[in-house]
Amino acid sequence: MSSPIAKLGHVAASTPDLEESLWFFRDVLGFNVTERVDGVAYLRGMRDWEHHTLSLAEADRAGVDHVAFRTRDAAALEELAGTFEAEGTEVTRVAAGEERGQGEAIRVEKFGHPYEFYYDVEKPDAPADQRSKLHNRLYSEAGANRIAPRRIDHVHLQDAVSPDHAAWLGDVLGFETRERYRGDDGELWGWWMAVTALPHDIAIHRETAGTDPLFHHVSYHVDDFDDLWDAADVLAEHGIAPDGGPGRHAITQADFLYVSDPASGIRVELFAGPGYLNFEPDWEPIEWTADEIGGATDHQWIGRGPEWVGLPYVDAE
Amino acid sequence: MSSPIAKLGHVAASTPDLEESLWFFRDVLGFNVTERVDGVAYLRGMRDWEHHTLSLAEADRAGVDHVAFRTRDAAALEELAGTFEAEGTEVTRVAAGEERGQGEAIRVEKFGHPYEFYYDVEKPDAPADQRSKLHNRLYSEAGANRIAPRRIDHVHLQDAVSPDHAAWLGDVLGFETRERYRGDDGELWGWWMAVTALPHDIAIHRETAGTDPLFHHVSYHVDDFDDLWDAADVLAEHGIAPDGGPGRHAITQADFLYVSDPASGIRVELFAGPGYLNFEPDWEPIEWTADEIGGATDHQWIGRGPEWVGLPYVDAE
Amino acid sequence: MSSPIAKLGHVAASTPDLEESLWFFRDVLGFNVTERVDGVAYLRGMRDWEHHTLSLAEADRAGVDHVAFRTRDAAALEELAGTFEAEGTEVTRVAAGEERGQGEAIRVEKFGHPYEFYYDVEKPDAPADQRSKLHNRLYSEAGANRIAPRRIDHVHLQDAVSPDHAAWLGDVLGFETRERYRGDDGELWGWWMAVTALPHDIAIHRETAGTDPLFHHVSYHVDDFDDLWDAADVLAEHGIAPDGGPGRHAITQADFLYVSDPASGIRVELFAGPGYLNFEPDWEPIEWTADEIGGATDHQWIGRGPEWVGLPYVDAE
């Protein structure tokens, strides 16, 4: 099927200390702040064209409010609303401008995860003094933080109903399973799914029964491994220990470094090449077993992965 | 429109000295030879899943026989045949197996360029002693040539009728123009077009009136700039001077090194990140002018580009 | 004082399975074999000018036979012999040619470690088909193993009498202490010492009382971190797990990867920049405490270090 989804859009999160979170995301990691209004900071990477790919709202407690995907056109958004209603899912309408830079959107909760879909979005230019001379860039490299993330890459979610969740992502949203992981127990425990050429736009990680749905991380791409290694060094100078890495995943084959915002616990995975891009129209899912790459919690090709404890959703209580 | 094309497939070329061309492509650059049969060598990069992305046939003279794109499914191939016939273009059927590893295909000559389209293709595994332990890789890094290309990236063609050619690529084949170049004369002189997330799968470069249609280069992606720089060093040890680079393009923003097979003149562009990927469903073409990036023959961001003299097609006389 | 020592020369080791050790050092890591004679293989890195920097002799059991330093001239070698005899140390003369490529040498056992000193040494060219076109290189990059070590960097020894050992290295051999580590117990536990601009040519690591003198590793320099990361990938393809790293040391500030020959247990540290070079004639030793960088066994800046279990000397029983 042709997917109604064009790409991952953004993650909306909350933090108990916006100033400290901005120190981490803006000053340490080098995110750009598009604007800050009504207690919400809107951030993006150096090459994110959209208004924001991460929003941080000051709130009583940390968490993720929603994960947003952009549809391939405006009609696809309305079709999606119809599909959700037809399957009995409550659809919440979000007015244009409720999130800065974004047109009308819809939200649904599926398998405990708060999803948003939108099509209309602003693509503001970089401020004049930070604008690149290159038209196909946004922010200039001159003066930029050396480890600044380039663009949003993927999200990673966890729940106890992953097989159903992954099936829905495939059947309704048109995500292809690029890779999957089968545990010691013979059950599938992980799905890496994409609508783009990336190894995944979303990963679903199965947790044991009774676990609440959780948000594990949002990933941003950096240019190459040297940036990832520099990031590890810069973080060490700031006294911030990574959650995992630097390393190279067996699954997706990409280089990684995980680190969390000290204020909110929001976890970011810095992601770099080589990885792979998929242009095959007939991709067969790659399946990995525990025999081949070890247990589900740390099956890396190089280095060590993160702890697999996610962050709750904001309204999860 | 949704494109009938999934991806660039391969380039079929001929060489007057297959042994020397294999020395260049296999021994110097590190291409893998899938098989060699009936005077044709079939080659691919380390991460090219298809049977081949470059074929070299021994022939009286060097040239390019055709440029092949894979359709998104079998039906799209047949629809394309119908579209071509409807527009009065002669469609040549190529039987399954005529090119090793490939099912039925069709060929058309458009604007002087020999295009092929196919859907069915074999994806042979790497030989057991070269197979990577990673399922999402093909060839192992162990023992591999250090500058071995990873995957085919794009082709670059030249002719005197580029505006019509580019319009056809957009209207009939569904390629999007990602970037274009407007010369001193106010005319468009270059189009970078894609059906995938890459900055381009095909570039069209306008030549002065009277110039025959030419094939300028086929590009292969390597992992990062260090590989490109290593390639320049390895080529120097072999006594082979690059045609251009190492450098970084303003257009596409990618790092490059151009080098030609001494036996055939077939030009390869080694291509590396950062470049950019496009996931925007509403991409507006980026236009560059000579004022901004200099003349059409050398508008680079870093370093110097190649000479813009292409190779003729095989049956062009 | 001006040191009689010019540089670290080589490590002579033995292995129970020379063929398998050669597979590891030559085929996996990319060492060059200068020659192989009388059951001994003489190896060196891509930029090691001397005949060899590592020798592997087939023997009943694995171990290290001696660690050799080159003196700054022939006179310095004789003065050293006189100094050793004056302090009551038995000096063993090694005839020219006993080790291939080497002139007359002397050996002493100090603090349980077998040291060799020599001045005359052959500097054979690379074989014609591997010779670089660059006069200031030895082996060509073309066709070379992508992770091939460049040059010997340092050795790391362990014993229970390190304070005396380090004092002797300073007083008699003229090594400067560049960095040192003071443990939780207030005692010094590590010395990084150099006669060259490198952060260290030799490191001495204190073991608990009763531990036999041990050889921990010999280190080879590679060009940059990318080579180290490639090495981790290539080793994974070979099914060989690193002993530690990739990581970056706090002490010396260099990037590292430790890996051991499966046949002999001889441990190699691949070492890369940035690190630092010292040209200060009045360097003050840098001292680190456990408070600052954690316990003596794993005080890394990025990543994890190796197990600190060394290899015995060959005639240590």
Place this chain on the structure above:
Amino acid sequence: MSSPIAKLGHVAASTPDLEESLWFFRDVLGFNVTERVDGVAYLRGMRDWEHHTLSLAEADRAGVDHVAFRTRDAAALEELAGTFEAEGTEVTRVAAGEERGQGEAIRVEKFGHPYEFYYDVEKPDAPADQRSKLHNRLYSEAGANRIAPRRIDHVHLQDAVSPDHAAWLGDVLGFETRERYRGDDGELWGWWMAVTALPHDIAIHRETAGTDPLFHHVSYHVDDFDDLWDAADVLAEHGIAPDGGPGRHAITQADFLYVSDPASGIRVELFAGPGYLNFEPDWEPIEWTADEIGGATDHQWIGRGPEWVGLPYVDAE
């Protein structure tokens, strides 16, 4: 002979516009300003221990005032003064503190080049908010300019009496010739000379008879080639074209990028590995001929070198 010289110390230059020069050196390139006093700015790289390795004095016109080397101890400085006087060279005494951070020094003009020698020097710490957590670093990577030079590497001088100049550097100052270039005319035209393990601390380039002695560039080392490539990109964003490179020298084998301060014309070469280090006590000079590497003005291994037009000395009129 053992050299009285320990290392290259600094270059003292003048600029007609100190503010603009500081914009270039500090804001664009990322030099650290140790202090600024009496119209002179004292700068150093991220890992330069000494008070400064470059000073910029505001003056009517741009030029270089002197090139300073540090002696191996205080006695060597006095011996050097005696040697110069014995050979009839006028020795000018510079009082402690005349140059900030520096003790007593002596100056001589040799072959038209103004040399300074000193031993006592301050090694101030980095400001607290920029101090690295690593004792063996000075400035922290966190917040630092991504292309900031690490340490002074070498200087390159030009004159019409280079054979005599090079002989004096060898005979009196103890520099070893590591590499040299013999031109088409059979004459030596370049000398790369060192007292340290670097490929050169000073290069002497012969100009045609009648040319005034000139200062060509001062070189700073960066960590690796990626930093050099990033520098090219950052310079392009600033609209500053390099004078040469990025490229790799045949002689010294190092990667380079040349760029000049727009205000003063002072040329900096950013220098990166691999290059080579020399620890051989019996190094034989490597000689290159025009046959092997092309003409004296552009004999590079990769890329193109700079124009070979130097800057005059300040009091040269």
